[in-house]
Amino acid sequence: xxxxxxxxxxxxxxxxxxxxxxxxxxxxxxxxxxxxxxxxxxxxxxxxxxxxxxxxxxxxxxxxxxxxxxxxxxxxxxxxxxxxxxxxxxxxxxxxxxxxxxxxxxxxxxxxxxxxxxxxxxxxxxxxxxxxxxxxxxxxxxxxxxxxxxxxxxxxxxxxxxxxxxxxxxxxxxxxxxxxxxxxxxxxxxxxxxxxxxxxxxxxxxxxxxxxxxxxxxxxxxxxxxxxxxxxxxxxxxxxxxxxxxxxxxxxxxxxxxxxxxxxxxxxxxxxxxxxxxxxxxxxxxxxxxxxxxxxxxxxxxxxxxxxxxxxxxxxxxxxxxxx
Amino acid sequence: xxxxxxxxxxxxxxxxxxxxxxxxxxxxxxxxxxxxxxxxxxxxxxxxxxxxxxxxxxxxxxxxxxxxxxxxxxxxxxxxxxxxxxxxxxxxxxxxxxxxxxxxxxxxxxxxxxxxxxxxxxxxxxxxxxxxxxxxxxxxxxxxxxxxxxxxxxxxxxxxxxxxxxxx
Numbered sequence: 001x002x003x004x005x006x007x008x009x010x011x012x013x014x015x016x017x018x019x020x021x022x023x024x025x026x027x028x029x030x031x032x033x034x035x036x037x038x039x040x041x042x043x044x045x046x047x048x049x050x051x052x053x054x055x056x057x058x059x060x061x062x063x064x065x066x067x068x069x070x071x072x073x074x075x076x077x078x079x080x081x082x083x084x085x086x087x088x089x090x091x092x093x094x095x096x097x098x099x100x101x102x103x104x105x106x107x108x109x110x111x112x113x114x115x116x117x118x119x120x121x122x123x124x125x126x127x128x129x130x131x132x133x134x135x136x137x138x139x140x141x142x143x144x145x146x147x148x149x150x151x152x153x154x155x156x157x158x159x160x161x162x163x164x165x166x167x168x169x170x171x172x173x174x175x176x177x178x179x180x181x182x183x184x185x186x187x188x189x190x191x192x193x194x195x196x197x198x199x200x201x202x203x204x205x206x207x208x209x210x211x212x213x214x215x216x217x218x219x220x221x222x223x224x225x226x227x228x229x230x231x232x233x234x235x236x237x238x239x240x241x242x243x244x245x246x247x248x249x250x251x252x253x254x255x256x257x258x259x260x261x262x263x264x265x266x267x268x269x270x271x272x273x274x275x276x277x278x279x280x281x282x283x284x285x286x287x288x289x290x291x292x293x294x295x296x297x298x299x300x301x302x303x304x305x306x307x308x309x310x311x312x313x314x315x316x317x318x319x320x321x322x323x324x
Numbered sequence: 325x326x327x328x329x330x331x332x333x334x335x336x337x338x339x340x341x342x343x344x345x346x347x348x349x350x351x352x353x354x355x356x357x358x359x360x361x362x363x364x365x366x367x368x369x370x371x372x373x374x375x376x377x378x379x380x381x382x383x384x385x386x387x388x389x390x391x392x393x394x395x396x397x398x399x400x401x402x403x404x405x406x407x408x409x410x411x412x413x414x415x416x417x418x419x420x421x422x423x424x425x426x427x428x429x430x431x432x433x434x435x436x437x438x439x440x441x442x443x444x445x446x447x448x449x450x451x452x453x454x455x456x457x458x459x460x461x462x463x464x465x466x467x468x469x470x471x472x473x474x475x476x477x478x479x480x481x482x483x484x485x486x487x488x489x490x491x492x
Contacts (some may be wrong), residue, residue: 072360104452108382115390119362122397126355134401139400145391165453 008100012089020233021051027278031305034282038203063223066129069219073127078220078227081120084113085234092241093168094260095251106167107159111152114197118144118230119214124225124228128219136215139205141288146293147196149204149301157311158246171250178249180312185307187247189300194239196296199232202284207290240273241266248273334374341367354400360425379453 025040025047032039040047065074091106093099103109118141125137159165161182162173170179180187196203207215217228244250248269251262287295344364351357365388370379460468 010363070355073355076359103378105378105382108379108386112385112390115386115394116362116366118394119359119389119397122394123355123359124403126397126401134397137399138401145394270410 012100013086016089016234016237017230019237020053020230023053023233023236023274024051026274027281030275030278031282034279045308050226054097055226058222058226063222063224064219066219068127068129071125074219076225077120077124077127078224079120080123080229081117082227082234083121083230084116085231088113088238089234089241091167091247092238093171093250094266095246096168096243098263099168102168103166105165107155107165107246109171110167110238111148113149114235114238115144117235119296120231124220125216128216130219132213133216133218136207136212136218138210140199140216143199143203143205143292143296144197146189146296147193147300148191150296150304151193152196152302153185153301154307155246156304156308157183157186160308160311160315166252167245169250171245174249174252178247178252180247185245185303185310187305190247192242193296193300194243195277196292198235198239200236200276201281203285203292204286205289212312222257228232235272236277240270243273287291330374334371337367337370337374340364355397358393358397358400361396362389365389365393386469402476 028050029039029047040050043049043053065071077154088110090100091109093102122137122141125133125140158170158179161179162170163171163193164173168241171177194199205211210217217225220228244266250269251266253260253262253265342365344360344362344367348357348364351360366385369381369384369389372378373383394401
């Protein structure tokens, strides 16, 4: 147990690096397939070493700090952005026994810690002393703050049903039926808001190449750029895990197929979520900047409030109350 | 004194909190001040975690580190063009503030010497979020709702003031 206490996070880190390496390849392959082209296929068989080559290139690159940048903050920003991304994984229950920290307020912990990354993005954007990066950072911060509210409110229905903020309890409450069925509206809001939180298409305005060159990390090269990218993909991992736990029943089996171990069920559902994130990216155009904020405040927020209201009503109706 | 993990964590967190606060005062760049303040808020949340006040810690991160620091940084970046401040030279102000801080320190020391602290380990299990929820929506229902109405009024008021300035 003690050994696991010290080695567990290191193992998770290595697994995570492996996930990020192959998630990027998978993303490019999936998008290539959807757009009717092969995707990366030159480095290694089936392009398997493409990401490794990319990372090696990034690590070997010259490390540039722009002359007029704020050196201290410029170097600190990627760390502030990455550390919370890794810290939130502590509360995700991968299986019944495979969880690093069992908090009574696990769900809130996830939401709170993940908001620290915005500080990293903002300081990085400002410290670069570049107007494109500053604009990208501003957009990113405004977007992440606005979409955090529907994200949090959409899960309130689940918290009301379970009566707990502990992710373990939330998973165990889905033994009969997964929350995606009774909380379908919440699932839709959560999915859209999580896409915006992850800064992915159709909400990738902070990185809109055609308007902002590359967004908040325009001045970053080499290792620091890799850190920002790593943070982004770790968030994909974390958000997909959270969606699995909240709406798809975590490690719980489907159709009572208990001979398949929980971790495999978790991985299956998790991969499904990750795939749909990439699928959405390949099929959706980018939103306009004025539509973005209106959508969060005028559509998603009232809908998530409606969801809370509906959940409260359904809890009182005799037939339906067994689901809520 | 026995050195435990808790002690080391408390040591690191309190040093971070104090350093953040001191740097916040002594930095000349406004953005640097904002970031060091965020560090202070975060370390205080860490101390709450050590005290088993999980809910308070998480809310501290959410409200202070997540929302207030970001809003401040955002505001500074949007509005300030001159980022560094010159050091002001006001000897009377310095003297007065040092005297004030001294009085505060002495009174804190005197108060804490006179106060009785619970030295036994207290069972914090019963003070989870359920208890907080019951207190908020049961015993303190009316003050809680009044506070939320006050916040709502402040929000709407600020919007109206901003709109008026925009029209002129």
